[in-house]
Amino acid sequence: MHIGDYRVTYASDEAVFVNATSRFWLGILFIFLLTFPFLAGDYLLFMANVTGITIIGAVGLNILTGFAGQISLGHAAFIGVGGYTAAIFSSRFDIPFLLCLLLSGIMAALFGIIVGGPSLRLKGLYLGIATLAAQLILEFVFVHWESVTGGIRGINLPTPKVFGIALDNDFKFYFVILTLVILCVTAARNLFRTRVGRAFIAIRDRDISAELMGINLLQYKTYAFAISSFMAGVAGCLYVNFLKTVTPEYFPLLESVRYLAMIIVGGLGSILGAIFGAIFMTFVPEMIKSLLGLLGAIFPTAMSFLFPFQQVIFGLLIVGFLVFEPHGLAEIWYRIKNYFRLWPFEH
Amino acid sequence: MSILSIEDVSLSFGGLEVLSDVSFSVEPGEIFAIIGPNGAGKTSILNVISGFYRPTKGSVAFNNKNMDRLSADKRAALGLGRTFQNIALYHGMSVLDNIKLGAHSLLNTGLFSALFYWGAAHKEEIRLRKEIEEEVIDFLEIESIRKKPVGSLAYGLQKRVELARALAMRPKILLMDEPVAGMNAEETEDMARFILDIKEEHNTTIVLIEHDMKMIMDISDRVLVLNFGHTLACGTPLEVQKHPRVIEAYLGQKKG
Ligand SMILES: Nc1ncnc2c1ncn2[C@@H]1O[C@H](COP(=O)(O)OP(=O)(O)OP(=O)(O)O)[C@@H](O)[C@H]1O
Ligand SMILES: [Mg+2]
Numbered sequence: 001m002h003i004g005d006y007r008v009t010y011a012s013d014e015a016v017f018v019n020a021t022s023r024f025w026l027g028i029l030f031i032f033l034l035t036f037p038f039l040a041g042d043y044l045l046f047m048a049n050v051t052g053i054t055i056i057g058a059v060g061l062n063i064l065t066g067f068a069g070q071i072s073l074g075h076a077a078f079i080g081v082g083g084y085t086a087a088i089f090s091s092r093f094d095i096p097f098l099l100c101l102l103l104s105g106i107m108a109a110l111f112g113i114i115v116g117g118p119s120l121r122l123k124g125l126y127l128g129i130a131t132l133a134a135q136l137i138l139e140f141v142f143v144h145w146e147s148v149t150g151g152i153r154g155i156n157l158p159t160p161k162v163f164g165i166a167l168d169n170d171f172k173f174y175f176v177i178l179t180l181v182i183l184c185v186t187a188a189r190n191l192f193r194t195r196v197g198r199a200f201i202a203i204r205d206r207d208i209s210a211e212l213m214g215i216n217l218l219q220y221k222t223y224a225f226a227i228s229s230f231m232a233g234v235a236g237c238l239y240v241n242f243l244k245t246v247t248p249e250y251f252p253l254l255e256s257v258r259y260l261a262m263i264i265v266g267g268l269g270s271i272l273g274a275i276f277g278a279i280f281m282t283f284v285p286e287m288i289k290s291l292l293g294l295l296g297a298i299f300p301t302a303m304s305f306l307f308p309f310q311q312v313i314f315g316l317l318i319v320g321f322l323v324f325e326p327h328g329l330a331e332i333w334y335r336i337k338n339y340f341r342l343w344p345f346e347h
Numbered sequence: 348m349s350i351l352s353i354e355d356v357s358l359s360f361g362g363l364e365v366l367s368d369v370s371f372s373v374e375p376g377e378i379f380a381i382i383g384p385n386g387a388g389k390t391s392i393l394n395v396i397s398g399f400y401r402p403t404k405g406s407v408a409f410n411n412k413n414m415d416r417l418s419a420d421k422r423a424a425l426g427l428g429r430t431f432q433n434i435a436l437y438h439g440m441s442v443l444d445n446i447k448l449g450a451h452s453l454l455n456t457g458l459f460s461a462l463f464y465w466g467a468a469h470k471e472e473i474r475l476r477k478e479i480e481e482e483v484i485d486f487l488e489i490e491s492i493r494k495k496p497v498g499s500l501a502y503g504l505q506k507r508v509e510l511a512r513a514l515a516m517r518p519k520i521l522l523m524d525e526p527v528a529g530m531n532a533e534e535t536e537d538m539a540r541f542i543l544d545i546k547e548e549h550n551t552t553i554v555l556i557e558h559d560m561k562m563i564m565d566i567s568d569r570v571l572v573l574n575f576g577h578t579l580a581c582g583t584p585l586e587v588q589k590h591p592r593v594i595e596a597y598l599g600q601k602k603g
Binding site for chain 1: 418431448449450456458471
């Protein structure tokens with residue numbers, strides 16, 4: 001039995017990874033993440049990179065929707081703004097990749113702030129509709145402002161470079177994406193240790209009492225939109241650089257909905273939830289596909305019949321999760337963790 | 348010099364006049380009670396002071412400074428603490444974080460330092476934690492529940508956490524809307540003791556709405572009686588108790 005951690009100072013009580021156990025497992029995770037690209041095959045590496053980029057986007061959306069309670073159906077469009085910003089700056093003006101990353105974030109944040117403006121007046125579904133409008137308008141712009149966006153053909157990007165190293169394969173990209181995922185997750189985690197993060201949650205839970213407690217609603221809603229879409233912009237920049245091309249097809253409304261589903265399945269208002277959700281939504285469809293593929297190999301005639309069922313199975317899985325664990329994958333994880341509490345350092 | 352003065356405040360909602368020409372002033376360090384039957388407009392007057400309702404007429408001044416143009420959050424930052432009739436805690440946060448939130452306007456951490464959590468932001472959080480532990484949590488005797496989610500607490504404790512949150516902002520005036528409603532005798536006594544201690548230790552001015560007559564008569568320095576948005580009487584508990592119009596309209600009801 002563990003005796004429970006007795007924390008001497010408030011400083012150590014305020015730390016994120018409070019005991020040896022959590023630090024140990026964090027170390028293990030880190031070592032795994034570093035060795036992964038050496039062991040993984042091409043396909044897994046590709047999937048890991050896509051997942052990493054998706055995690056950044058999902059963490060961004062969860063800050064806005066899960067923590068600050070501002071629903072957004074325009075997240076994919078903000079990712080698109082980041083993607084197009086990166087594509088235009090790197091292909092036309094030879095702006096280096098790292099600077100593009102920053103510019104994409106800032107540009108998306110600006111759009112986020114503009115779209116978030118009405119959030120002081122519009123709540124819940126009404127804000128959902130306003131962000132939906134932003135999504136559709138931006139999609140329209142991506143397709144039709146051909147002189148800038150290249151229309152439906154899009155823009156091809158040059159190979160990005162980081163400190164003189166060309167990111168010409170998935171292996172090199174992996175480390176760039178991993179670094180950014182760690183940065184974004186840490187920044188998000190930090191946010192919720194301070195008054196800014198607390199203000200977000202207060203606005204979500206009871207906006208009137210939040211205001212009477214001294215929180216400027218417009219300011220903090222704007223902050224939430226800015227951070228969220230900044231991360232979306234960074235994800236967009238990574239995504240188009242990774243695929244070396246950008247077209248409007250990457251950022252449809254369905255993608256915004258997919259991001260919402262991600263944070264709901266993972267756990268609203270949980271950074272870990274955003275990570276789990278991103279992994280789930282990227283890997284599970286692939287797993288279903290290969291499972292059906294296996295079945296198809298055994299029963300060749302069944303394949304043509306089974307294949308369209310991918311989406312159905314995936315949909316049923318999501319519904320199942322929501323019914324059995326409405327607080328998402330993160331909640332399941334916390335329960336497992338509590339069960340094993342301090343293993344292997346129990347005494 | 349009054350710390351809070353309300354002058355000729357009227358408030359209507361779609362033709363329904365909720366407050367009519369209400370005027371009163373609160374002296375520094377006093378416990379000022381507002382009583383009246385249900386629907387008299389007590390909560391509404393607190394909401395006017397807090398800046399959540401805009402009066403149709405009249406004005407509110409804090410330390411002789413007119414506040415009419417200030418938004419609710421700016422008024423809070425000046426030192427207006429508030430607790431609510433229907434508990435308004437944030438259920439997504441622990442007790443500790445709820446209390447910390449009360450200190451929002453005393454803190455400086457901006458967006459960027461929050462994201463990096465270096466130096467100043469970190470120090471500020473640690474200092475805040477220490478202050479809250481020593482000045483609020485110890486004082487209200489809620490050490491044992493500080494890590495719990497607020498939703499899991501009994502009603503009486505939630506009310507206490509709400510008071511803790513309001514105290515964390517070191518209010519100059521504490522506006523309390525029915526702090527003992529729904530509490531049992533023991534909890535009521537505790538709360539009355541806390542209110543008196545807050546007044547004595549910090550010289551905080553307290554404006555309090557209550558239906559519990561015994562408590563009002565015990566702890567308040569002055570009482571304002573509202574009825575249908577009109578001032579019926581204002582004075583010491585004894586004066587108010589004897590006031591014929593009050594007996595008729597309010598106390599009389601209960602006795603009769
Ligand atoms: N936002 C609002 N919109 C419309 N009417 C309101 C609003 N707020 C209060 N009222 C009305 O104003 C009147 C006074 O309400 P208020 O909440 O101030 O009463 P109260 O004295 O606090 O009563 P109680 O003792 O029941 O809490 C009531 O008739 C109420 O219906
Ligand atoms: Mg009331």
